[in-house]
Amino acid sequence: MTTSSPTVAVSQPQKVVDARKAGSLVFAASVILLCAWVLVPIYFLLINTLSSPEEVSAFPKTFIPPFNFGSLEFFAGFSGIGNALKNSALVAIVTMIMSIGVGAPAGYALSRFEFRGKAAFRIIILMTRAFPLPLLALPLAVMFIRTGLDDTIVGLAIVHTTLALPFAVLITFSLFSGIPVELEEAAWTLGCNRVQAFRKVVLPLVLPGITASAIFAFVISWNEVFAASVLTIENRTLPAFLLQSLDVSPLHLKFAGGFVLVVPALIFIFAVRKYLFAMWGIANR
Amino acid sequence: MAEIQIKNVAKTFGSYQALHSIDMTISDREFMVLLGASGCGKTTLLRIIAGLETPSVGEVWIGDKRVDHLPPRQRGIAMVFQNYAVFPHLTVFENIAFGLRMNKLDDATIKERVNRTANLMHIEQLLQRYSGQLSGGQRQRVAVARALAMEPDVILMDEPLSNLDALLRLEMRAELKGVLADSNTTTIYVTHDQVEAMSLADRIAVMHEGRIVQANNPVEIYRNPAAHFVGSFIGNPPMNFLNATKGGKGKWNVAGKSFSGPQSGQDNLEFAIRPEDVTLNGGGLDAKVRIVEPLGAHNLVTCDVDGSLFRAVIDSDSKVKAGEQISLEPMPDRIRWFDPQTTLAVA
Numbered sequence: 001m002t003t004s005s006p007t008v009a010v011s012q013p014q015k016v017v018d019a020r021k022a023g024s025l026v027f028a029a030s031v032i033l034l035c036a037w038v039l040v041p042i043y044f045l046l047i048n049t050l051s052s053p054e055e056v057s058a059f060p061k062t063f064i065p066p067f068n069f070g071s072l073e074f075f076a077g078f079s080g081i082g083n084a085l086k087n088s089a090l091v092a093i094v095t096m097i098m099s100i101g102v103g104a105p106a107g108y109a110l111s112r113f114e115f116r117g118k119a120a121f122r123i124i125i126l127m128t129r130a131f132p133l134p135l136l137a138l139p140l141a142v143m144f145i146r147t148g149l150d151d152t153i154v155g156l157a158i159v160h161t162t163l164a165l166p167f168a169v170l171i172t173f174s175l176f177s178g179i180p181v182e183l184e185e186a187a188w189t190l191g192c193n194r195v196q197a198f199r200k201v202v203l204p205l206v207l208p209g210i211t212a213s214a215i216f217a218f219v220i221s222w223n224e225v226f227a228a229s230v231l232t233i234e235n236r237t238l239p240a241f242l243l244q245s246l247d248v249s250p251l252h253l254k255f256a257g258g259f260v261l262v263v264p265a266l267i268f269i270f271a272v273r274k275y276l277f278a279m280w281g282i283a284n285r
Numbered sequence: 286m287a288e289i290q291i292k293n294v295a296k297t298f299g300s301y302q303a304l305h306s307i308d309m310t311i312s313d314r315e316f317m318v319l320l321g322a323s324g325c326g327k328t329t330l331l332r333i334i335a336g337l338e339t340p341s342v343g344e345v346w347i348g349d350k351r352v353d354h355l356p357p358r359q360r361g362i363a364m365v366f367q368n369y370a371v372f373p374h375l376t377v378f379e380n381i382a383f384g385l386r387m388n389k390l391d392d393a394t395i396k397e398r399v400n401r402t403a404n405l406m407h408i409e410q411l412l413q414r415y416s417g418q419l420s421g422g423q424r425q426r427v428a429v430a431r432a433l434a435m436e437p438d439v440i441l442m443d444e445p446l447s448n449l450d451a452l453l454r455l456e457m458r459a460e461l462k463g464v465l466a467d468s469n470t471t472t473i474y475v476t477h478d479q480v481e482a483m484s485l486a487d488r489i490a491v492m493h494e495g496r497i498v499q500a501n502n503p504v505e506i507y508r509n510p511a512a513h514f515v516g517s518f519i520g521n522p523p524m525n526f527l528n529a530t531k532g533g534k535g536k537w538n539v540a541g542k543s544f545s546g547p548q549s550g551q552d553n554l555e556f557a558i559r560p561e562d563v564t565l566n567g568g569g570l571d572a573k574v575r576i577v578e579p580l581g582a583h584n585l586v587t588c589d590v591d592g593s594l595f596r597a598v599i600d601s602d603s604k605v606k607a608g609e610q611i612s613l614e615p616m617p618d619r620i621r622w623f624d625p626q627t628t629l630a631v632a
Binding site for chain 1: 335336337356357358362363364366367368370372373374383384387388431435
C-alpha cells in the first residue's frame with residue numbers, strides 16, 4: 001500500500017517516509033469509509049427500529065437508540081410473520097443443502113478429473129446466470145402449477161438452488177483446486193480408498209470453504225424476493241411477505257421489517273465468520 | 286521378500302509416449318535410483334509402480350503378486366512425495382499414525398511405532414505440532430517417518446530432497462541412506478540430481494526420453510557409459526566428445542593424433558574422455574585454452590580442441606592461462622568409444 005510517486009522518491013529520498021505515512025493514512029481512510037458505507041445504514045436501521053413511531057419521522061436523530069420495542073412488538077404480532085419467517089428459513093436451508101449437495105461434487109469433478117468439454121461446461125454454468133428470472137417466471141409458474149410444486153417450500157427451494165448453484169460449483173471448484181492432489185495420493189498410498197481419502201483428508205481441509213459457500217447459498221435464498229413472490233401465495237417467505245404487506249404499512253413498521261430481514265443474515269455470517277477466514281494456517285481462496 | 290519386476294511397461298498420454306516398453310527387475314532390499322532430466326518419464330514410472338498411474342501396456346509385479354490392476358493401498362508400498370504431502374489438519378503424531386490407523390492397528394502398537402520412527406528421524410519433540418509450524422526439512426522428516434512407520438515392503442521416493450536447501454539436502458541424504466539401509470525395504474528413488482543418485486544408489490537406472498538407457502552400479506555408470514547420453518549427462522563437467530576417423534586397423538585419428546581403439550567396421554566413431562582423465566603432457570591433444578576456472582582443489586580448464594569444446598580438470602598448481610596452447614594427454618585405459626549412429630558404446 002503506497003501512493004509515493006517514483007520521481008519524488010528519487011529526487012528526495014527523505015520524502016519516502018512522508019509518502020509512506022500518507023499512504024497508510026489513505027489506507028486507513030479507505031477502511032473507515034468502507035466500514036461506514038456498510039455500518040451507517042445498518043445503524044440507522046437499528047435506531048429507527050428501536051424508536052417510537054413519532055421518533056422515526058423526527059429530526060435530528062438520537063445517537064443512542066431509545067430502546068422502544070413498540071414497532072418490533074407490533075411487527076412480531078403481525079399475523080403471518082412467524083409463518084413467513086419459518087418458510088424463509090426452511091427454503092434457505094433446503095436451498096443450502098441442495099446447492100452444496102449438487103455443487104460440491106460438481107466442483108470436485110471439475111477440479112480433479114479431465115473430461116471432454118470441461119471448459120465449455122464451466123462457461124455454461126456461468127451462463128445460467130445470464131437468464132433474467134422475470135423471463136423464466138411465467139413458464140416456471142405454469143409448470144409448477146401443473147406439477148403441483150407451486151406454493152411449496154421444495155418448489156421455491158429448487159428455483160433458489162438454480163440461482164445459488166453456479167456459485168456453489170465455482171467456489172467449491174476453486175476450493176478443491178487449492179488442495180494439492182498429492183495429499184489425496186498420499187492418503188491412497190497410506191491405505192485409503194478414494195472415498196476414505198476424501199473424507200479423512202480433503203473434507204476437513206475444505207470444510208471452512210464449503211461452509212462459506214453454504215452460507216452464500218443461504219443468503220441468496222434468504223434475500224431472493226422475485227421468485228418467492230411469483231411462486232408462493234399461502235406459504236410466503238419473509239421478503240415476499242414484507243414486499244406484499246409493508247408496502248401499505250407506516251414507516252416505522254417498514255424499518256422494523258427491514259431490521260428483521262437483515263439481522264438473521266448478519267448473525268449467521270457473524271457466527272461462522274471464523275470459517276470464512278483462515279483455518280489450520282490455510283487461506284481460503 | 287519384495288522383488289519388483291517391471292515387464293514391458295509403456296505409457297502414453299494422448300499422442301505423447303511417456304514410457305517406451307520398460308523392462309526392469311529390482312531385487313529385494315536394493316536401493317534403485319531412477320535418474321534423468323525432467324520429462325524423461327522417471328516420475329511416471331514411479332507412479333505406475335505406486336499405482337497412482339496405470340500403465341497403457343505391461344505388467345508390474347511386487348514380490349510374487351501382480352499389482353498393476355490393484356489400487357495403491359493393496360500394493361504394500363509407501364511413498365514420499367516431492368512436496369512432502371504432510372496433512373495440514375493433523376498433528377505430526379497423527380500424520381505418522383495415519384496409515385497405521387487405516388490398517389486398524391491397536392493404540393499401543395501405533396504409539397510404539399510412531400515413537401520409534403519419530404526417534405529414528407529425530408522429530409520426537411515435534412509430535413504435537415502441525416505441518417504449518419514446521420520447516421521444510423522437518424516436514425520432509427515427517428513424510429519419511431510416515432512412510433517408514435508403515436513398515437512397507439517397498440518405499441517409493443519422488444525427488445524427496447529437491448525442495449530443501451543445499452546444506453540440508455546434504456545432511457538429509459546421508460541420514461536417509463543410513464535409515465533406509467537399516468529398514469530392510471526395497472527402495473526406488475527418483476531424482477534429477479546425479480550426485481544424489483551416485484551417493485545413494487546400489488544401482489542407477491539412467492532414463493532418457495521414456496527409455497532406460499543404462500542400469501548399473503554408480504561406478505560402472507560413471508566409468509563405462511553405455512551410450513553417448515549417459516556420458517554427457519553424468520559427471521560434472523560431463524564427458525568430452527571428439528570426432529574420430531578410421532586410420533587403419535584398430536587405429537583412429539582424433540584431432541590430428543592417432544589412438545588405438547576398437548576394431549570396428551565404421552569409418553567414423555566418437556572418441557570420449559572424462560575431464561579428469563587427461564594430463565598436461567606433451568604429445569597429447571593440441572588444445573587452445575579459452576577459460577581457466579580455479580575451483581580450489583583443482584582448476585577447470587575450458588579449451589578448444591579441433592574446433593570442439595573440451596573441458597579438462599587439472600591440478601590447481603598448474604600455471605596454465607587463458608590463450609595458451611597446451612597439450613592434453615588422455616589416459617589410454619579411460620578412453621571410451623561411441624557409435625555416432627546408434628549413440629551406443631563400442632568396445
